Amino acid sequence: MEENVRYDPKALRVFMERVFLHFGIPENDARLATDVLAYSDEHGIDSHGIARLKTYYGLLRAGRINPKPRVKLIREKHAVVQVDGDNGLGLVVGPKCMDIAIEKAGNYGSGSVAVCHTNHFGAAGYYPLMAVKHDFIGMAMTNTSKGVAPFLGKERMLGTNPVAMAFPADKEPTVLMDFASSTVAYGKVEIARRAGKKIPEGWCLDANGDATTAPEKMINGGALLPLGSSREGSGHKGYCLAGMVDILSAVLSGANWGPFAIPFAIDTVGGGRQVGKGIGHFFSAWDVDGFREVGEFKQEMDQWVKTLRASIPLPGEAEVLIPGDPEWRSYRERTKSGIPLQGEVVADLKAIAQETGIAMPHRTS
Amino acid sequence: MEENVRYDPKALRVFMERVFLHFGIPENDARLATDVLAYSDEHGIDSHGIARLKTYYGLLRAGRINPKPRVKLIREKHAVVQVDGDNGLGLVVGPKCMDIAIEKAGNYGSGSVAVCHTNHFGAAGYYPLMAVKHDFIGMAMTNTSKGVAPFLGKERMLGTNPVAMAFPADKEPTVLMDFASSTVAYGKVEIARRAGKKIPEGWCLDANGDATTAPEKMINGGALLPLGSSREGSGHKGYCLAGMVDILSAVLSGANWGPFAIPFAIDTVGGGRQVGKGIGHFFSAWDVDGFREVGEFKQEMDQWVKTLRASIPLPGEAEVLIPGDPEWRSYRERTKSGIPLQGEVVADLKAIAQETGIAMPHRTS
Numbered sequence: 001m002e003e004n005v006r007y008d009p010k011a012l013r014v015f016m017e018r019v020f021l022h023f024g025i026p027e028n029d030a031r032l033a034t035d036v037l038a039y040s041d042e043h044g045i046d047s048h049g050i051a052r053l054k055t056y057y058g059l060l061r062a063g064r065i066n067p068k069p070r071v072k073l074i075r076e077k078h079a080v081v082q083v084d085g086d087n088g089l090g091l092v093v094g095p096k097c098m099d100i101a102i103e104k105a106g107n108y109g110s111g112s113v114a115v116c117h118t119n120h121f122g123a124a125g126y127y128p129l130m131a132v133k134h135d136f137i138g139m140a141m142t143n144t145s146k147g148v149a150p151f152l153g154k155e156r157m158l159g160t161n162p163v164a165m166a167f168p169a170d171k172e173p174t175v176l177m178d179f180a181s182s183t184v185a186y187g188k189v190e191i192a193r194r195a196g197k198k199i200p201e202g203w204c205l206d207a208n209g210d211a212t213t214a215p216e217k218m219i220n221g222g223a224l225l226p227l228g229s230s231r232e233g234s235g236h237k238g239y240c241l242a243g244m245v246d247i248l249s250a251v252l253s254g255a256n257w258g259p260f261a262i263p264f265a266i267d268t269v270g271g272g273r274q275v276g277k278g279i280g281h282f283f284s285a286w287d288v289d290g291f292r293e294v295g296e297f298k299q300e301m302d303q304w305v306k307t308l309r310a311s312i313p314l315p316g317e318a319e320v321l322i323p324g325d326p327e328w329r330s331y332r333e334r335t336k337s338g339i340p341l342q343g344e345v346v347a348d349l350k351a352i353a354q355e356t357g358i359a360m361p362h363r364t365s
Numbered sequence: 366m367e368e369n370v371r372y373d374p375k376a377l378r379v380f381m382e383r384v385f386l387h388f389g390i391p392e393n394d395a396r397l398a399t400d401v402l403a404y405s406d407e408h409g410i411d412s413h414g415i416a417r418l419k420t421y422y423g424l425l426r427a428g429r430i431n432p433k434p435r436v437k438l439i440r441e442k443h444a445v446v447q448v449d450g451d452n453g454l455g456l457v458v459g460p461k462c463m464d465i466a467i468e469k470a471g472n473y474g475s476g477s478v479a480v481c482h483t484n485h486f487g488a489a490g491y492y493p494l495m496a497v498k499h500d501f502i503g504m505a506m507t508n509t510s511k512g513v514a515p516f517l518g519k520e521r522m523l524g525t526n527p528v529a530m531a532f533p534a535d536k537e538p539t540v541l542m543d544f545a546s547s548t549v550a551y552g553k554v555e556i557a558r559r560a561g562k563k564i565p566e567g568w569c570l571d572a573n574g575d576a577t578t579a580p581e582k583m584i585n586g587g588a589l590l591p592l593g594s595s596r597e598g599s600g601h602k603g604y605c606l607a608g609m610v611d612i613l614s615a616v617l618s619g620a621n622w623g624p625f626a627i628p629f630a631i632d633t634v635g636g637g638r639q640v641g642k643g644i645g646h647f648f649s650a651w652d653v654d655g656f657r658e659v660g661e662f663k664q665e666m667d668q669w670v671k672t673l674r675a676s677i678p679l680p681g682e683a684e685v686l687i688p689g690d691p692e693w694r695s696y697r698e699r700t701k702s703g704i705p706l707q708g709e710v711v712a713d714l715k716a717i718a719q720e721t722g723i724a725m726p727h728r729t730s
Contacts, residue, residue: 075655075656075657076474076655077473077474077652077654077655077656078444078472078473078474078655079443079444079473079474079475079655080473080474080475080651080652080655080656081655081656082655082656082657107443108442108443108444108445108473108475109441109442109443109444109445109477110444110445110473110475110476110477110649111475112474112475112651114656114657137613137617150673150676150685151685151686152678152679152682152684152685152686153673153676153677153678153679153682153685154677154678154679154680155676155677157672157673157676165609167612167616175608175612177605177606177608177609178605179599179601179602179605180602181602183593183598183599184599200597200598202597202598203597205679208680209677209678209679209680210680227592227593227599227602227603228548228592228593228598229598232565232567232568233548233565233567233593233594233598234544234548234549234592236544236686236688237544237545237546237592238592239688240542240543240544240688241542241606243540243542243673243688244530244542246669247532247540247666247669248502251532251662251665251666251669252502252653252656252657252662253656253657254657257665257669258669258672258673259672259676275665275668276665284475286445286477287442287445288617289442290440290441290442290443290444290445290446290447291440291442291445291446291447291479291617291618292440292447292479292617292618292619297616297617300616300622300640300641301612301616303640304611304612304616304622304623307522307623307624308515308518308522308608308623311515311518311520311522311624312518312519312520312574313517313518313519313574314517314518314519314570314574315519315573315574315575317517317518319517320515320516320517320518321516321517321601323601323604323605323608
């Protein structure tokens, strides 16, 4: 297996920012988009960071994303807003919409933003963490292009539609939940195919709707399964969750919902019929102080974390983790030792460097 | 297997209301509590309706629930409120809190209520449907007493913590999601034990933390698994969902969270250490009109429903269902043919009838 090489996190940020600036994206927006992507790499979410720069690059080069979007409030009622993202990068539209939700929560105790006409926004977990900086509770979700079958269905009808929430604690780290509503992300199936490995039962269907453990059978016209997988595993619950995310993000905002969501990849044929604008996200923030004295809440969160962490692990497992632990561990390790990049990702960056004349980031190993 | 007998839905409502009035519960509150329980029976959620009257009855008789609660707003910031349920029936406190969330959404576009010092509130789906009557989107969740192991843990630390949401449509039925964050409810394990049947893998652990298909091994000191079940099935996602519900419902409201949640059953030993008051619920409502013209949204929801319903089912399956379909089908069938009750439930009702002197409801079959 190919050895990963490590890169300095700051150098990767500089590289990404220059790529965004190359397309005339305003400086503040380029910094914002970079921060969202870097968040993923620095927190161990390899699938959503610089590994996707190639795709954003391709979409910008093809003129399929607006480098200078004017994010517009279309409709508003005190604490809630509908926004048009003007076909900007989700990495830029997303943080601006979360800021609106936070401002609304500051004024009204809670705020929600449904945004259409936007694009892939990176890792969902980035957004609720913006709210936590204000001692607010944050929530973010997005619809994505179709890949998941509905419960008892065989066609790709919904995206992997993730949900993320974060809660501030006092001395303990922030509690962060960030997960797709499918059993696994498409990326895991691709990784298995590249490695020539089988995938576990319960992840995928083939094109006939039969369960499969062969990754290529999902990729060639099959579908991912919703969280819970089967009737016995309560796959209807993952389907419900994916539906909630799709409706809040896309139907409520006026974006393309369900199977009509715009594909993220540049080389994929368009989503066919359009039922709205772009894809959609949904953001909410709640001011903890509106419910309960903030210090008290955060101390109680510390107790919550400690209580679950102290519970007995399964035989053979080291410990019970708290949601967010994997992210904070990666962050500590990677900001010290650098970001490991796969050879394939490095090759993509080199190609971008060559095309744009931007210097490659330097390695730390 | 024992034949179910059917009862007239209205007669069951009269019986339940009289039982609540028997304990001095005010007339309006008795009608409210009855409506919540009857919702479950009339919509096919047998586990959460009159089958639980015995437990509510026992708790009221033992003086463990306040029959005349004064639901108090403790803290408020425009759209968000913390409420103390004064140890009332969740069936009474719940609807009153959802009403507050709806009122807030009417004034501010969204509203959220976190309530502590309350008790089991019946089926979560009842509450978002209250919001849908106003063309709002509704959400409800509650923590419940411990029964579920955290991901990679073996101890019961969290409840089955359900989430429900509902979305108004135009000509199509309301879309309703209502599901627990565990793979299955405890009730399903009990049913298997009574029937002497094995349970599927992925539902439960035994007291040692090993996977088990023997229901009695879960019941005797084992635990339910979070949605997703295993590492391969992404059980960490069900754990995340259960954690979100627990924190919003109980930590934010000042209720007993995690393993400290007050047990529902009368014959269970108390929750031990108290870290708050009662259990907690969390309700939110969003005014669709704050985001998008309501008629347009509802017509788009119709399209959403039709599109998913028209997708191809798995081999051997009749159709792809829309979340809420099972409830609406049960409703049509049961309001015509009566509510089927198990012999055990009928025996419980007879015992209550005898003790209180309230006449048994009449059968329809």
